[in-house]
Amino acid sequence: METSDSECFESADEEIYAENENKKSKKVAGSPPSKEIPCETEHISYLKTEETKNERTNILDSNLQVDEDKPTKIGLSNTNEPEVITDNNTSNIQEEDEVNMWDEDEDWEPVETKTEIKPSESPPLTINRIWGWDLSAMLNAATVGVTAVTTQVSQGLSNVLETGIGAPDPAELARRTTQEEHTHDAEITEPSTNSSTNLFGFGNLVSGVTQITKLVETTGNKVILGGLDTLETIGKKTMQVLQEGDPGLKKKRALLKIEGEKPVLSHILREAKEKAELENRLLEEQHFARKANYESLFDDHQGLVHLEALEMLSKQCSIKLERLIESQSGRELVELQETMNQIVELCELVDDDDELEDASEIKEKLDTAVSEMVINISYDKVLTTRKEAEQWLDNLHLGVCSELELHEQAIDTLAQLTALAVERYHKIGELLLIKEHRSTADEADSLVQVTTILTALIGNMATKFSNKLSEKLSDSTHKDHINTLITNVYFESANSTSYLKNAFQLLIPVLQVGAI
Amino acid sequence: MSYAYLFKYIIIGDTGVGKSCLLLQFTDKRFQPVHDLTIGVEFGARMITIDGKQIKLQIWDTAGQEAFRSITRSYYRGAAGALLVYDITRRETFNHLTTWLEDARQHSNSNMVIMLIGNKSDLESRREVKKEEGEAFAREHGLVFMETSAKTAANVEEAFINTAREIYEKIQEGVFDINNEANGIKIGPQHSPTNPSLPGTGGQGGSQGGGCC
Ligand SMILES: Nc1nc2c(ncn2[C@@H]2O[C@H](COP(=O)(O)OP(=O)(O)O)[C@@H](O)[C@H]2O)c(=O)[nH]1
Numbered sequence: 001m002e003t004s005d006s007e008c009f010e011s012a013d014e015e016i017y018a019e020n021e022n023k024k025s026k027k028v029a030g031s032p033p034s035k036e037i038p039c040e041t042e043h044i045s046y047l048k049t050e051e052t053k054n055e056r057t058n059i060l061d062s063n064l065q066v067d068e069d070k071p072t073k074i075g076l077s078n079t080n081e082p083e084v085i086t087d088n089n090t091s092n093i094q095e096e097d098e099v100n101m102w103d104e105d106e107d108w109e110p111v112e113t114k115t116e117i118k119p120s121e122s123p124p125l126t127i128n129r130i131w132g133w134d135l136s137a138m139l140n141a142a143t144v145g146v147t148a149v150t151t152q153v154s155q156g157l158s159n160v161l162e163t164g165i166g167a168p169d170p171a172e173l174a175r176r177t178t179q180e181e182h183t184h185d186a187e188i189t190e191p192s193t194n195s196s197t198n199l200f201g202f203g204n205l206v207s208g209v210t211q212i213t214k215l216v217e218t219t220g221n222k223v224i225l226g227g228l229d230t231l232e233t234i235g236k237k238t239m240q241v242l243q244e245g246d247p248g249l250k251k252k253r254a255l256l257k258i259e260g261e262k263p264v265l266s267h268i269l270r271e272a273k274e275k276a277e278l279e280n281r282l283l284e285e286q287h288f289a290r291k292a293n294y295e296s297l298f299d300d301h302q303g304l305v306h307l308e309a310l311e312m313l314s315k316q317c318s319i320k321l322e323r324l325i326e327s328q329s330g331r332e333l334v335e336l337q338e339t340m341n342q343i344v345e346l347c348e349l350v351d352d353d354d355e356l357e358d359a360s361e362i363k364e365k366l367d368t369a370v371s372e373m374v375i376n377i378s379y380d381k382v383l384t385t386r387k388e389a390e391q392w393l394d395n396l397h398l399g400v401c402s403e404l405e406l407h408e409q410a411i412d413t414l415a416q417l418t419a420l421a422v423e424r425y426h427k428i429g430e431l432l433l434i435k436e437h438r439s440t441a442d443e444a445d446s447l448v449q450v451t452t453i454l455t456a457l458i459g460n461m462a463t464k465f466s467n468k469l470s471e472k473l474s475d476s477t478h479k480d481h482i483n484t485l486i487t488n489v490y491f492e493s494a495n496s497t498s499y500l501k502n503a504f505q506l507l508i509p510v511l512q513v514g515a516i
Numbered sequence: 517m518s519y520a521y522l523f524k525y526i527i528i529g530d531t532g533v534g535k536s537c538l539l540l541q542f543t544d545k546r547f548q549p550v551h552d553l554t555i556g557v558e559f560g561a562r563m564i565t566i567d568g569k570q571i572k573l574q575i576w577d578t579a580g581q582e583a584f585r586s587i588t589r590s591y592y593r594g595a596a597g598a599l600l601v602y603d604i605t606r607r608e609t610f611n612h613l614t615t616w617l618e619d620a621r622q623h624s625n626s627n628m629v630i631m632l633i634g635n636k637s638d639l640e641s642r643r644e645v646k647k648e649e650g651e652a653f654a655r656e657h658g659l660v661f662m663e664t665s666a667k668t669a670a671n672v673e674e675a676f677i678n679t680a681r682e683i684y685e686k687i688q689e690g691v692f693d694i695n696n697e698a699n700g701i702k703i704g705p706q707h708s709p710t711n712p713s714l715p716g717t718g719g720q721g722g723s724q725g726g727g728c729c
Pocket residue numbers: 529530531532533534535536537538548549550551552553554580635636637638639664665666667668
């Protein structure tokens with residue numbers, strides 16, 4: 001289990017590039033980020049890439065419109081035959097000898113994401129998208145458990161929810177799934193026909209999530225409070241829809257296993273952030289106060305760019321592993337896959353509701369956990385930020401601090417803590433990859449502990465802010481407003497947690513590379 | 517902080533040539549003589565204006581050490597611009613340029629604008645690489661060239677901004693497919709060109725604390 005990664009790490013470059021070239025086209029499948037959580041009960045290795053292409057085309061077709069003018073190919077990472085194929089559209093931006101693995105797949109229809117939604121005329125398309133998203137959420141649920149669904153739903157997109165962009169008809173959706181009556185229609189803003197959405201090609205993902213979050217919102221704000229019932233309700237109906245013509249979800253499962261179809265969380269977040277910013281600017285123009293936007297703040301604190309870099313690292317390790325797996329057969333292959341799966345199992349987080357002690361104990365716990373990794377990394381910045389926020393709260397004069405300001409501070413603190421933590425995951429990934437002697441089991445164990453502590457820390461912070469907000473309830477005339485803010489703080493806290501878990505998941509290939 | 521475009525830059529070159537100092541000078545307008553060794557990659561960002569458009573430069577400052585080479589290579593992708601830096605007082609950093617250039621060309625997209633930078637121009641007395649040599653290398657390899665000093669800030673703005681200008685021109689000429697994120701260009705959230713009202717506050721930050729009360 002000991003090796004230096006430098007050499008193993010070299011070779012994966014061409015693929016990852018070719019893949020980046022096609023990022024835009026890859027995102028169309030609408031599968032959620034945490035699909036990569038590879039803890040599947042059936043032990044299907046997520047590293048495998050061999051899947052039936054035609055089946056996937058079907059699914060894609062139902063979600064997308066074909067635009068003949070712009071043939072963007074979507075394909076599998078097919079590393080067996082690195083041929084030189086240059087697509088007309090990309091030849092000018094690609095070196096001649098670049099291997100574009102996406103172009104090798106002849107079966108693929110040229111697809112272009114069309115995300116211009118005119119709500120009045122295309123609700124069916126929207127519904128498709130919603131299922132497209134929820135589909136993946138459910139499949140994850142089937143394999144990873146309900147936690148994953150919570151993750152899906154809260155995956156950093158709550159501000160889209162809050163700003164209400166891109167929500168053609170959640171009412172209809174909610175009716176279909178929960179039969180519940182509600183009155184939120186009035187709040188729904190029309191989706192702006194957003195050029196950036198089209199350009200980045202993941203607008204449908206985001207709007208899909210918007211739908212879900214809206215739906216969750218309209219069905220009683222229960223997500224954060226562990227309202228798994230709500231999620232299960234969504235899930236059951238979705239499951240039925242999904243199963244139509246695809247018993248056992250074979251095809252969809254196949255679709256979701258494909259690494260290449262994984263949407264990249266940082267892009268989804270960026271998109272969400274941009275939408276929110278746009279909305280904010282519109283609000284500003286109308287002299288409304290700028291809302292505290294989690295995604296923007298997360299980006300301001302460099303969370304997004306670290307996440308993006310971490311994804312690049314992770315991807316490169318995955319490609320390396322894929323290659324290795326493809327090169328193996330027979331018993332060796334089985335053993336390799338077992339090793340890979342064991343590592344995944346080692347990375348499973350257990351829910352523990354340990355109360356967080358005081359600052360010094362948190363530090364001690366973190367230090368102990370981190371030391372197992374045997375790399376030079378400290379969590380001082382995270383701890384300092386936490387402490388500062390605590391002090392800020394302690395010195396707060398509730399009488400003169402408006403609930404909006406308090407809320408803003410809460411969101412900023414959560415975003416900052418999360419960004420710092422994500423930055424640490426990224427740094428850990430880099431340091432592990434240059435580490436001489438890897439000890440994968442210890443590293444995994446350490447990361448499990450660290451993640452557990454950090455999520456507790458963030459949850460704890462959110463509670464502190466919420467408690468302060470609650471204190472304002474007693475003598476306030478707008479209790480509803482305050483309650484909404486409290487809910488939002490918890491919501492963003494759940495978001496934060498899922499970013500951390502996602503970042504941890506991204507490190508799994510880094511750990512796996514260390515074990516080969 | 518809304519922008520019309522976001523350009524991803526990457527700074528590469530041997531360790532110690534002043535990459536991190538150049539970044540800090542550009543984003544924060546200050547020089548910090550003692551710098552932590554960069555691990556993997558660090559980031560900086562700043563807003564600039566070109567042709568009346570707000571452009572956010574997102575800069576990836578890589579570690580020059582050999583140990584990090586394979587890691588930093590994975591970050592080349594999707595960069596629209598690269599600053600390839602050597603130290604005019606250390607010839608070996610100049611000698612390594614070819615390797616760096618090969619690396620960059622191999623792992624990034626072919627339209628990436630590469631700016632060659634001879635840094636530490638303030639140390640004229642210790643110069644080991646003539647300006648003409650830098651110019652010749654740049655000419656030979658089709659790069660833009662500039663000597664800078666992260667210490668005195670000479671040419672630092674120009675280096676970053678001229679690179680952005682090249683990229684911008686390439687966009688105008690249609691060389692860059694801006695719809696393809698792999699080119700290191702992102703289009704900002706639906707910008708209204710009529711009203712670039714937001715102040716171009718430099719860089720990241722997002723200060724916490726202060727308190728609202
Ligand atoms: N005199 C002078 N020193 C510089 C300049 N730029 C960087 N340095 C010094 O060179 C050393 C290495 O700089 P650093 O930015 O860390 O290099 P990096 O490894 O390329 O990121 C530091 O001690 C800096 O103080 C410059 O323009 N002039």
